[in-house]
Amino acid sequence: MNITTIFDQFHANIRRNRWAGYFTVFLRIALAYAFIFAGFVKVNGERFTSLSNNHPMGHYLEALFHTGYYYTFIGILQMLAGILLLIPRTALLGALIYFPIILNICILSLAVRFDGSILTSPLMVMANLYLICWDYHRWKFILPFKRSTIRQMLPDSNSNSREFPFKFFGGIFLSLAVTVSIIILVNLKALMPRNHISDCQAQCPESSDAVACNHFCECIHEEGGSLNQCLEKYGRTVQK
Structure with missing residues (x-):
């Protein structure tokens, strides 16, 4: 049994579980809310924060605000990604649009040590990756791996398991704990610019x-x- 088959079986088992499904819906709503709100501010032509222009993040956001329709374009993409995440049929497309935007925000936050998103943006990247993996069955065929079948359908929703997946969620929370711990340890003794x-x-x-x-x-x-x-x-x- 090769690694792709093992991952296919793991993915199918997780998709059968109702608790994992509830968790996925929660992540979609949470990520959608964050981007719809942030995107609306941009589309409405407002500044995103009240940071001083002298702040490293303030430099960037002020310059971004003055880019005209590029600023609006980012807001439209954020709102579009958020809305698509809320619709089951388009959730994967929303996650794919969401990913490069939130990854950019994450790298930017870490680079300038911005308190406002230095912790939340990496967690949002992880949540976004989870949503992309949730729909693995829809994009796995573009990967350069040999498969015996052209398409493998998911099990019928009536066969979903109600058993709580302790190992699955334990792995998720362990990943979160490790990520948060690394961020805290890296920045624990670092000199931070703070917001004011x-x-x-x-x-x-x-x-x-x-x-x-x-x-x-x-x-x-x-x-x-x-x-x-x-x-x-x-x-x-x-x-x-």
């Missing part, structure tokens, strides 16, 4: 060099320096 200068300076008393930390916060929020520039200045100050 007061929040940024609040971490300084715990810093090895409070003066350098305060200079870092001023560099971000008052001078409008980039994250890398301000971190380099912080490093040079600490070394003196």
